[in-house]
Amino acid sequence: xxxxxxxxxxxxxxEGATVAFNCTYSNSASQSFFWYRQxxxxxxxxxxxxxxxxxxxxxxxxxxxxxxxxxSLLIRDSxxxxxxxxxxxxxxxxxxxxxxxxxxxxxxP
Amino acid sequence: NAxxxxxPKFRVLKTGQSMTLLCAQDMxxxxxxxxxxxxxxxxxLIHYSVGEGTTAKGEVPDGYNVSRLKKxxxxxxxESAAPSxxxxxFCASSYSPPGGxxxxxxxxxxxxxxxx
Numbered sequence: 001x002x003x004x005x006x007x008x009x010x011x012x013x014x015e016g017a018t019v020a021f022n023c024t025y026s027n028s029a030s031q032s033f034f035w036y037r038q039x040x041x042x043x044x045x046x047x048x049x050x051x052x053x054x055x056x057x058x059x060x061x062x063x064x065x066x067x068x069x070x071x072s073l074l075i076r077d078s079x080x081x082x083x084x085x086x087x088x089x090x091x092x093x094x095x096x097x098x099x100x101x102x103x104x105x106x107x108x109p
Numbered sequence: 110n111a112x113x114x115x116x117p118k119f120r121v122l123k124t125g126q127s128m129t130l131l132c133a134q135d136m137x138x139x140x141x142x143x144x145x146x147x148x149x150x151x152x153x154l155i156h157y158s159v160g161e162g163t164t165a166k167g168e169v170p171d172g173y174n175v176s177r178l179k180k181x182x183x184x185x186x187x188e189s190a191a192p193s194x195x196x197x198x199f200c201a202s203s204y205s206p207p208g209g210x211x212x213x214x215x216x217x218x219x220x221x222x223x224x225x
Contacts, residue, residue, distance in 0.1 A: 004151065008149065032212070041219075042218070042219075043199055043216035043217060043218050043219055044152070044199070044216050045216070046213045046214070087151065087152075096142070096154050096157060096167060096168075097152075097154070097214065098151070099144075099151030099152040099153075100151050101149055101150055101151045102151065
């Protein structure tokens with residue numbers, strides 16, 4: 001089993017829709033969780049960290065479920081500019097990041 | 110600030126040729142990383158450095174060497190390129206080590222390498 005798994009998509013949604021992605025991780029000792037965004041043929045950039053209590057940044061909400069070992073990303077009121085690949089990143093203290101393969105989102109007009 | 114820069118942006122090599130990829134950062138970060146990204150796979154760590162003069166192996170180090178002679182630069186070398194090394198290579202840097210909830214890695218724009 002891969003350490004970090006994501007549904008590759010693509011998720012095709014209309015503008016204004018709400019879309020959610022999940023990411024599962026296999027290492028129960030994982031401590032830090034992040035969502036990165038990667039535009040086509042560009043470098044990854046940090047979208048948001050994922051805190052134990054969940055956190056929100058504008059239209060984006062991230063949740064962590066340690067019992068089931070997954071994190072989620074919810075995007076409300078999707079914009080055309082949200083079209084990208086979303087990378088789930090997990091790591092333990094002192095260890096290097098483990099990246100998921102990414103979930104591709106296309107927001108359609 | 111330029112952030113993290115990489116040279117070259119594109120390169121085509123023949124099997125057996127060698128080359129060096131250069132990564133530079135102007136954020137005074139201690140930690141630097143080299144990743145490769147292949148279709149359908151997440152970024153995989155090749156080598157990393159926790160400070161000037163130090164390097165360590167990552168998940169997929171075979172066929173690559175690195176050097177960190179200056180804090181701001183991290184070089185990735187391919188001594189004898191193989192078609193399996195065709196990939197997009199990303200360099201990244203961070204202020205603090207992985208593991209902290211507030212750690213962020215800043216990535217360069219990538220180098221697209223094709224080995225024929």
